[in-house]
Amino acid sequence: MIDLSSLKPSEGVISPAIYSDRDLYQLELERVFGQCWLFLAxxxxxxxxxxxxxxxxxxxxxxxxxxxxxxxxxxxxxxxxxxxxxxxxxxxxxxxxxxxxxxxxxxxxxxxxxxxxxxxxxxxxxxxxxxxxxxxxxxxNYKGLIFGTWSEEAPEFIDYLGRMAFYLDPILDRFDIEFVPGASKWVIDCNWKFAAEQFASDMYHTATTHASAGLAFFEDLETASSVSAPAGEGRQFTENGHGSGAWWLPSYGHTVVFGPAVSAWQVSIRDKVFERVGEERALKVFASHNTVFPNFSWLGQGHTMRVWHPRGPEQMEVWAWTFVPKEAPEDVRDAYRKTTQYTFSPAGVYETDDGENWPEIQTVLRGWKARQTAFNMQMGMGFEERNAYGLPGVTNDVLSETAARGFYQRWHDLMVGKRWTEIVEADKERQGE
Ligand code: FES
Ligand SMILES: [Fe+2]
The missing domain is CATH 2.102.10.10 (Rieske [2Fe-2S] iron-sulphur domain)
Structure with a gap:
């Protein structure tokens, strides 16, 4: 088993053995999945x-x-x-x-x-x-999301979530949601952390990985690239191992991929949404990729929630749901459902892009030399800010790896066997509090 003290997430250096080592995986089941709050339903x-x-x-x-x-x-x-x-x-x-x-x-x-x-x-x-x-x-039961933990010592869920609630609440408060019945479930031959970390932290890949997907269903390059890689202002947040990358919507109801029925309905409920989550947050935080540590992720604008279930060090099972507004008329709910199917589902144009990268990395890691060759996770290091842009907590530009470092720091703290009391203290220190 690799020496965990050789991992230095805070310095942005990751050993790829953490994605393939069998002993480490068994320890992960006990110390990460056995100790954390996990999404159930x-x-x-x-x-x-x-x-x-x-x-x-x-x-x-x-x-x-x-x-x-x-x-x-x-x-x-x-x-x-x-x-x-x-x-x-x-x-x-x-x-x-x-x-x-x-x-x-x-x-x-x-x-x-x-x-x-x-x-x-x-x-x-x-x-x-x-x-x-x-x-x-x-x-x-957090606003309809059910979480559970085996641990008697883990912090209360609300403290475990911390200021990640600022990024989750607009999704849950803006309108009452429910899951479309049935989940999409599929297997990808890669370690679960590739997906969980990417949803926490990686807006960087979209311009490259998803460029062709954008072009496949938008005819002009400008629309394709604006959907695949939103330009303009955006911030990335991390706390307690969670991560969110959010970008500012240019206007309320900006939902290009969901079509006219959704746009019209969004506009019709604008006042209510502003009242419930605030105008700023409706525009700034809603469009986002997110992970609640360790393996629950969602896309705010993409209307998908999912869990990355580990299945050995080299495989995961994805369970993905479409969330829809309870009160919306049937054609709007249907537009949401269909759009998530052709964007983020086993056959979705964006999902299949992501699902190609991760197993490819995993295949490279079959190599003995490849498993010893460290990865760089230093993007944006040293440029973190506190309480900037009207957002709470530690944030950085949306193109950074602040949340990836936060994710692996929490993973590391749990894996070396720290007690929850020590972990909470260390987190406070890192947050500068
Ligand atoms: S009754 Fe369940 S295993 Fe025998
Ligand atoms: Fe992606």
Missing amino acids: HESQLPKTGSFVQTYMGEDPVLVVRQKNGAIKAFLNQCRHRGMRICRSDEGTRKAFVCSYHGWAYNLAGDLVDVPQESRAYRKNLEKSRWGATKVPRIV
């Missing part, structure tokens, strides 16, 4: 009692379930008898979950409530109350 996926979705926390399958009292709980999708998946469906509605191997049954909270032929098989020796599914101890 949007509440619109759980409309009634017994609604559930199956998802993953790292590689651990979990069931997220709406309870009778409306609360949401989550538990490991692993039967306590021989470890079979308790529920094999991706989503649905249940009164109880019955394991398909020997039939142990669990209630909506994951408690073991029934065992087939119990009196003959176990006489009176099975204490069912001790053999419920392993519960996710902490769950939070």
Whole structure:
């Protein structure tokens, strides 16, 4: 295993072994995915009692379930008898979950409530109350987004999110959102960090990587490049390992790719949006790429939210949803849905560009020499500012790698086994507070 002390994220130097080392990956499951707040579901996926979705926390399958009292709980999708998946469906509605191997049954909270032929098989020796599914101890509903953590020591979610809330809230507050039913799910042969870091920090790639995609559906180069690589003012933010790169929209309702129905509807709700999130924020923060550490990302203007599930050091599974305004008429919601499909989905013109870079890097990393050759992550180093441009926290020009360095700093702190109290202190110091 590589020596983690040789990594120096704050100096913008990254060892590519972190994308391919098997031992490091196992440690990552424990120290990153086992310690952080992870996205589980949007509440619109759980409309009634017994609604559930199956998802993953790292590689651990979990069931997220709406309870009778409306609360949401989550538990490991692993039967306590021989470890079979308790529920094999991706989503649905249940009164109880019955394991398909020997039939142990669990209630909506994951408690073991029934065992087939119990009196003959176990006489009176099975204490069912001790053999419920392993519960996710902490769950939070943040404006409809459900997050959970295995850690009892991680900060409260609101503190974990920190000032990243300034960049997330305009998406959640501007109008009530819901997920279009069904996720796009696909596998990419690359390490999950390539995607998570890019969504946190990389506006730089768009002008090159996505130039041809822009040209494919805009006839003139000027529109294509303005959509693929917005010019003008924009800032990048980092805190607590999260990252956001936002660029200022030239005018309210500037939604070129979504077409006239969306533009007209946007304009019709302008006053309400300004009231809810403020005019400045509606124009400055909404168009953005973002990651909440470690693996939950969204594109504000792109209307996609997604999770990068790790699947070994050299593979990830992407789960992507389209979010739409609840109150919008059907043609507007449909325009959002179709547009995310042809931009950011397994067949989307932008998504396929990104999905080509990452596996290519991973293939190069099969090389022994390649794995020892450090990467440069120094863009914009030393030019960070605090509370500039009316934005809170540490920001830099949108073309920088401030958020990538922040992302890997948090990753590094967790991976070397620092306690949450130390990590929080170190972060405050870095923020100059
Ligand atoms: S493994 Fe689930 S009942 Fe046996
Ligand atoms: Fe991209």
